Amino acid sequence: MKAKVLLSLVLLCGSLAAPVARAGDAAPGAATAPAACELPSYLLTSESQLPKVAEAIKAGKPLEILVIGSRSTTIPSSEGSSYPARMEAVLKEKLPPSEAVHVSVEIQSKRTAEEAASTFVKLMEAKTPTLVVWQTGTVDAIRSIDPDEFRSAVTEGVIALQKAGADVVLMNLQYSPRTETMISAQPFLDNMRVVAQEHDIPLFDRFTIMRQWNDQGQFDLFSPSRGPELAKQVHDCLGRALAQFVIDAAHLEPAQQQN
DSSP, rough: OOOHHHHHHHHHHGGGGGGGTTOEEEEEEESSSSGGGGOEEEEEGSSOOHHHHHHHTTTTOEEEEHHHHHHHGGGGOOOGSSHHHHHHHHHHHHHTTOOEEEEEEEOOOTOOOOHHHHTHHHHHHHHSSSSSEEEEEEHHHHHHHHHHHHHHHHHHHHHHHHTTTEEEEEEEOOOOOOTTSSSSHHHHHHHHHHHHHHHTOOOOOOHHHHHHHHHHTTOOOOOSSSHHHHHHHHHHHHHHHHHHHHHHHOOOGGGGGGO
């Protein structure tokens, strides 16, 4: 019962990342990154690589990206403003005009890492992406899943995705100052980092990125009152950061990028 109440609260607090917006709301333009999106370079780089992404771009093949996430992956009624859509827009802007980029989203709402990973074989057969961005950890933290079991589940999921022929980026929990005292996030953050290191895959540290934005006053993630506009701004910045992260991890040469 406690986990259900906490999950409901986190989803409510997650409205900063996924509130109800009016249909027809315009997505922010991709041309100029807002000052609020600024991040230190170490959060946008990875020592691990995305070789299949690099190969696809070098060969001029379509770049198919699948984002496996939860409710915080989307903005209901304003999907063009969600971070997967913003990532797609920025990648199209930064990569050569001839490069086809398509980002699709698979919502695994309220599923633990183990529950999500159990669907990956069939999902990969249906989607066949070049790159999978797997956003996980929040539900496990809320349900107080044993951290060792969580690490094993993430490992199994990563192996399944790699066996299916995809590059993988792990994305950790969403940061929320309204719930940080109620959820023990650190064991899950640490275990995701361990899995990423063991399998030499990039980890997009969404938790640290959002906490930095909040601590530096770029976004007030504690306030429940700013609604859809705040969500769009956060998603826009996350999409930009994730696009740059993918470009860096693919080690693309300048000739493979737009100036």
